Every structure is written in C-alpha cells, then in structure tokens.
Amino acid sequence: MAQDRPTAEDLLEAVRDFLQELLPRLEGDLLFRARVSMHLLGIVAREMREGPALDAAEQERLRNLLGRDGDLDELNRTLAARIRSGALDDQRREVFDHVRRTVADKLRIVNPRYLEEGD
C-alpha cells in the first residue's frame, strides 16, 4: 500500500457521516447543497470501486463495435461521429444495446437505485 490508513473510501465515508450530522442544523439552500454533496461523495466512492472494470468492459465493446483501438475518450468521439453521420445505420440494434448498456453502467456509479425503479 502506498498510503496510510484510513483508505480513500474510508475518508469519503467519514466526510459523508459528518455531512449527515450537519443536516438537522441546516435548512433551505444549504440543506439542499449538503444533500447534493453527499450524493457526489457516494458517486466518487462507487466510481473508485467499480469504475475501472466498467471502463475496461466499455472499451472492449467499443473496440469490437468500431473495429479500432484508442482510449475511451477517442473511441466515444468516434462512436458519436459515426452515429451522427449514419455510418452505423446497418448496426442499429447493436449500437443501441451497447449505448444503453454503457448508460446503465454510468447509472450504477451515479445512482444505482434508478436502475431498480423501473417504470
């Protein structure tokens, strides 16, 4: 290990617990922003835990879909451009399923409960 304890995840949890403690003393805009802040800390914690594996899976899917390599940013720019130009029109279902899967994975990091709610 490169850093001393507590772990980075533990630090996030400590800050979240503190914000939770503050909540009853806050109101209006400050209360709202404190809750948003807790939400952001939760995102960071989930991203640290699950992000790398989800990114790797996305990158693999993009390589297969686009037939080229690159970092995630480049691959997504290519995908976006090809969708816009119509170059992927004969692979619509495959593209759609990939994009929905990728968005669902983003949701796993940002708000996993949203995936459970359904319609």
Place this chain on the structure above:
Amino acid sequence: MIKEAELRDRLQSVVCRHFGNGSRVERLRGAMGGGSNRTSFFDVVSPNGTVVPLVLRQETYATYGGPYNPFLSPEMQYRLLRIAFAAGVPVPRTYFLLDPEDGLGDGFAMERIEGETIPRKILRDPSYREALPRMAAQCGEILGRLHRIDASEVAFLAGFPESVDPIAAQRQRLDDYREAHPAVELGLRWLEENRPSASRTALVHGDFRNGNFIVGPEGIRSVLDWECCHLGSPMEDVGWLCVKSWRFGVNDKPVGGFGDREALYEAYERVSGHPVDPGQVHYWEVYGLLRWVIFNLMQSFGHVHLGRRSVVFAACGRNACEVEYDLLNLIDSGPPR
C-alpha cells in the same frame, strides 16, 4: 453583485421614481440565487399604508441567447409576461423594468404571489392533496390560452435557435459543450427521422413543468420562468410537461407526477380549439428528454469551464445519465398504448 445595503438604497430610489416620493421599500429579503442572478422579495408601502408585495429579479449575464446562456434577457421576459397576462394566462403582474441608471443591472419587478413551487412538497404535502387531481386540466387550460396568442405578437422571438429549428439548436448546444454523448446522438437521429409534418407555430413557454408553478390548495396560481420562450409547435410544451423527469418519482402520473394525460389533453383541446395528437406528444417528450440532458450538460460545462462552481452544477453533469437512460428507453418502447 452589490451588497444588500446598497441594493436597498438604490431600490428605494427606483421605487420612488415609479410609485411616488412617499413610497417606502420595506421587508427587503430573500436575495436567493448566487452568481449572476438574484431574486429578492420586498414590499412597497404607500403613504396611505397600502402594501404592494413584489419580487425583484436581477440578472447580470453579459449576453443572452448564446451557448453559455441561452436564456432570454429580462427585458424580453418582461414583455412576454405582459403579453401572457393580457391573454389571461396566470402570471404575476409586472410593475417596472430596471433602467441602467438605477445601478441594479438588468432586471424587473413583478407581483409576488404566495404559494408553493417545490415539486416534492406539492406532490406530498396534504395542503395540496385536493389540488393535485385538478392540475392536469388546469395545465391544459393554461397552455390552451397561451398557444392562442398570435405568433405575430412575439415575432421578436423568431431569430432564436429554438425558434428556427429546435433539433438543430440542441445539436449545436451539444457541440458547444464538447463532450461525446452517443446516447444523445441516437436521440438526435431519431428526432430527425421522425420529424412531425409541419404544424402551426405558436408562442412556446419552453419550461412549462412541475417546478415552475406556484401552487395553492385550489391549484395552479401562477406560471414562472419565462426565460426559455420561443416560437414552435405547441406540442413542445405539452410534451415537456409530460417528461418523466418532472414526475419526481410518481411515475404512474405522467403529467408532473400529479395528473393523467386524458385530463390534460381534454382541457387543452377545449380551450385551444386544436386537437392533441398523442403521437406528436410522444415525439416532443423524446425531444424534451434530450433537451433536458443538454441543459444538464450546460450546467456542468459552466462548473468545469466557466468558473460557475457549484456542487449542484457538478451533479448535473453526472445526473445527465439518468435522463439519457429515460431517453433511450422511451425511444425503444414507443408511445404509451
């Protein structure tokens, strides 16, 4: 923004100018909204004791209508409020526009209306329980009246990107924020391929939804936030109202989490004199989800690139994926049966 003491002094001068020298500013408070805009509440008390409750809106954006601030200037909002008021749309009465010499920037004063604006409170607080079943029909009536306004009265809106071509406007904004969003690209393709045949052009509110109503126990009292108005298909407003994001978790009530489509459509048809095509509403709901993704990206862009630092704006950038998810599902599932 200037400090509150200076605001009070300058506002007092403005009020004397508009209401007469004996008028006093009292109970100045609120000053909500950080950064470049601010909302304050105050009363104007006349020598005989009459009290006029007002809201002061101030904005200090350098320009309006561009990629970093697509909203209308206060002067245009003021004009639109007056046009809507004259047409019987429930909006606050306007009182005065700020003059540059007032030293308070751009802005205007309007009537202050009491009531609740926060969606979760409107949907959960017992005070509004009896209002909820009426509100979809009220929305239909309000939009019906709004869309009867002659488009020639608001010709000054014709040059804005959303008036010219709403799909192109969203595509341009997406490009301005310089992030790749394949889900939005899929949405843009769908919208291009399914464009409805030309419909009539009306004044579109542009942000008519749960969150922009002042509500009392009897229902909707007032419609706020006239910053996004443009010319377009009236079904844009109907679709936006039904976007899933504005149901705030009450997903079995498609209209704002409080009402049913049938009530909305029936009232709209009755007041506007025009039929509602559910297929068109579906189209503009898809468009609405895409547009809402892009508004979130705009807030995020402000946080990341424009120094408009805020946890709320930061969250917008991440929360956009919820809306992308809804967008993809709606495209895939088609209109409700």
